Amino acid sequence: MSGHDHSHDHGEHSHGEHDHSGHDHDHAGHSHAPKVSAGNERAVLIGLVLTGSFMIAELVGGYLSGSLALIADAGHMLTDTVALFLAWLGFRLGSRPADAKRSFGYARLEVLAGLLNAITLFALVGWIIYEAVNRLFAPQEVLAGPMFIVAMLGLLVNLGVFRILQSADNDHVNIKGASLHVLGDLLGSVGAILAAIIIWLTGWMPIDPILSVFVSLLILRSGWALLMRTFNILMEGAPEGFDSATLQNGLVEAVPGLARVSHLHVWSLSSGRTMATLDIVLADGADPAIVTAAIKTALMTDYDIGHSTIEIDWAGNGLACPAGQISP
Incomplete structure (x- = not known):
């Protein structure tokens, strides 16, 4: 590498030295994962119980009153229930330690549950639209009184749950999504x-199936967003809004002694837990330990990447990465 001291051959870089500076794993960086607190977990659990309980009540009310709109709204409350469950699951699993078989713990269960929820929502929307079309051609009687009472109670429950969630840490990605x-x-x-x-x-009577289709479109929108989010995580995709060029250039500008960043891979383990691996080239005379520590700090504070693995490209020749790479 031009300008670098070639008196250090590969033999002088012992495996131990490479482990400490070239492959620096920062476990403290996990502090930027979603915060697990008793207050947040309690708020989400209360919201989950209220929403899930009333979802069942609304489903029964819709069946007894003959209202497809109520059944559709119960379906939408199902999305709320699952969103709250995933938030609670994230808190609960976040407190479980990793083990020998699962070095990153159990956070991915949240993503798998989200994928299953999204698929279920699409099936629910298909059934609601099918029933709505049938009712437009053959309207069925709807009991307006019970329908009104159940819908009003649903509105009050949603307002109560929203207020509870707002009292928690609303900056948390899962609580914000549930809200x-x-x-x-x-x-x-x-x-x-x-x-x-x-x-x-x-x-x-046709107003009931018409509004049920409107509500089912809300479900479809939520289900599609959830599907894309979980699919992106399972495909090791970068978080929304991530820009590789901005990160690479930003690190080079912010960290003294850093000459170049390559082989950058950024992905999400679960909601709010972003990880990265990257190769770096040091400037002349730069201290490897100081540069890698500064990079980890910048990744945590500026890009919310809580776990990073950094390898130093001592030769500076940018060897090909078998997994592919994001070019600078």
């Missing part, structure tokens, strides 16, 4: 209330 789910479900409850009022005042 958005609950906020979207408020629209479903409002739609069911409007349908009940219209049926009560006019007797126009």
Whole structure:
């Protein structure tokens, strides 16, 4: 490498030295993973119990009143229930230590549960739309009174759950996602209330399947977003908004003694837990330990990458990476 001291041949870089500076694994960086706290976990668990319980009540109410809109809203509450469950699962699993077989712990169970939820939501939407089309051609009687009462109770439950989540750490990625789910479900409850009022005042039954389709589209939107998110994580994709050139250039500018970054791989282990591996080339006279420590600090504070593995390219020739690479 031009400008580097070639008196250090490969034999002088012992395996032990390479392990400490070239392959520096930062376990302290996991502090940037979603914070596990009793307050956050309790808030999510309360919201989960309230939402899940009323989801069942709304499903029963929709069946008894004959309202497809209520059943669709119960389906939307299912997305809230699963979102809250995933948030709670993230907190619960986050406190479990890694073991010999699972060196990263059990965080990926959250992602697998999300994938299963997304697939279930698509099946639910298909059934709701099928039933809605049938009811448009053959309208069924809907009991506006019970429908209105159940929808109002659903609105109150959603407001209560939203307030509970807002009292927790709303900067947490899982709590923020669950809050958005609950906020979207408020629209479903409002739609069911409007349908009940219209049926009560006019007797126009088609409004029920029409609004059920509207609510099912909300479910479809949530389900698609969840599917894409879980698929990206399982495919070792980079987090949303990640830009490789910005990260590489930013590190070179921010870290003295860093000449170049290559073979950059960034992916998510689970929600809020981002990881990276990268090769670096040192500037002349740079201290490997100081540079790698500075890179890890920059990755944690500026890019929220909590676990990083850094290999020093001593020769500076950028050997090909078998897994492919993101070029600088």
